[in-house]
Amino acid sequence: MAPPDDHVLWARDLEYAHRGSPALLGVSLGVRQGEILAVTGPRGAGKTTLLSCLSGQLRPQGGEVWFNGVPVHELAPASRDRLRRDRFGWVGESPQLVPELTAWENAALPLLLAGVPGRQARKTVTEWLERLDIAECARTRPAGLRQAQRQRVALARALAHKPEVLFADEPTAPLHRADRAQVLRTLTTAGRTHAITVVLATHDPEVATLADRTLSLVDGHTSAAPEAVEDDITCSLSG
Structure with missing residues (x-):
């Protein structure tokens, strides 16, 4: 199945396990150009694993990941490295400077x-x-x-x-409230003014309210918010 033309990032039936412990169990999603998607869920729900598969840091053990028509899941490690360097941005809970x-x-x-x-x-x-x-x-x-x-x-x-896609994995978790607000304001404003697609993982409901749409992840399964289903933005969500 080819990804929809209006989706810059698209995944279907993603599967991944860490040392035999399932992290993703048939996760599917689609993200449009310039959209800010919040992936919510408790710690250990699989959010980091999902973002790592979408960004090419991990090769999914099952399923597909497409970026602008490119099958990320089929790329060689060197090609995935170039994709992350040239087309993607990443900020996590730890700065890693x-x-x-x-x-x-x-x-x-x-x-x-x-x-x-x-x-x-x-x-x-x-x-x-x-x-x-x-x-x-x-x-x-x-x-x-x-x-x-x-x-x-x-x-x-x-x-x-x-970057065309910015992956933000709990980027405000270590920050105090005032600093958190400043970082989130810059992140979301940059996404909207520069047409950067943002996939934001968070366990904080307050952070998720800044996104255009929310996808909840629990025990490796996803479910879309009702309005997202009605707008036909996300396809084939399993679980």
């Missing part, structure tokens, strides 16, 4: 790896650091930053190259 690099150098990594000149890369990431209110930290290494600042640098890194 390079300790030897400054904040702006960490944020500029995707641009520099893509061959963007240093001056241009610095100008671009400086604009994102300013939007996230951490421009004054540009020359500071991760060890000198607070947790909230490191998380903002990670978000700037994920957005700097204007």
